[in-house]
Amino acid sequence: MNIGFTAKMEEQLDDIADGELEWEPMLKEFYRPFDESIEKTMKEAERVPRESLEEETGESCELCGNPMVIKSGRYGRFMACKGYPECKNTKPVESPEEKAIRELVSEDVDEFCDKCERPMAVKTGRNGRFLACTGYPECKNAKPLPVGVACPDCGNDLVERKQKGKNGRTFYSCSNYPECKFAANPLPQPCPDCGKLLVTRGRGRRNARCLDEACGFTGATPQAEVEEAVA
Template identity: 35%
Template sequence: MSKPLFQYTKQEESCPQCGSPLQIKQGKKGPFFGCSAYPHCDFIKPLHNQNESGIIRLLEQHCPECDHPLALKQGQFGIFIGCSAYPDCRFIVHEREDNATEGEAVICPACAKSEMVARRGRQGKYFYACRRFPHCKFTLPSQPYAQDCPYCGYRVAMLKKQKETRRIWQCANKSCRRLFETE
């Protein structure tokens, strides 16, 4: 029994760009191979082959943009419904639609070129931002409404309280933020 049961074999891959050995490194999405000559060489390779999303099941509904069937998919952030023709069609069914009570889109007060849409932040909470992001970075913590502020004349407000006969609003202007009522 002079031979060990397991023999260590070193497998070393070399960088296809510069020839330096590759190292296993840790990133925010998990381990990956990276060039040991970094920052002079920026080659990276995934440790595991990961698909962007895997199809769990095809659904009977069709995509409103390209008429391909919709699919139930598993992605990086969980299960979602999207078009089966990805990457040609990038349609995704969102959990929460914009549901303004007046049925009208609120125009962004900062750029006045696009409407405000619901977005989900890093912590999973919804906020409202201009559709032209990153060109316009205006955001609000709650749903905007086309309601004029009587104090500063700003055209957008957020609903704070709603009672049977009146509503309490907060001005969306960051320099005003005053509360006012309407019936």
């Protein structure tokens, strides 16, 4: 990265937008040395085996048992089965916070498909975790993953969802949406009083509250208090 180059480029683009600079000479000034650098690199740079760019994860593919590795694509890093192309299983790379949130929600489900009555299982896709029929591909029934807590507004199940986009965050919402519009952001640590799911509907961890109505915890989490003390 070259901050000076970026700043100069932005100034030139502003000048073009204001009609003070012609875009063709500016583009040629940039492109010619850039093209020469690309050509030189393609001829002289050391070739790096694609396999050396893969990171081991310590996880196994749930479809075929081969190791899962971290790769980089046009939309960023992702996990993929090392058995590709025979196995095309992929999943997002979790941040430490997302992993902590996932571990708070059990993947043990006792639910059966409402279309074919086969057991449902937890799967992970591009948009996070979800419940899918074990009869796939004959049965393609799927639904959001329940978090095991009732919606505090209407009593229906809360489910795990993920915001759209490659950097979308996990959140909890009511399975009865759009009739019930309850939504909350999960925190990566459990409730300090009962150990169940902790969420916030505002900014920061000082607005945390337990999703279990019987617990009733509200306020700052221990982690927030430590962060404030350090600050």
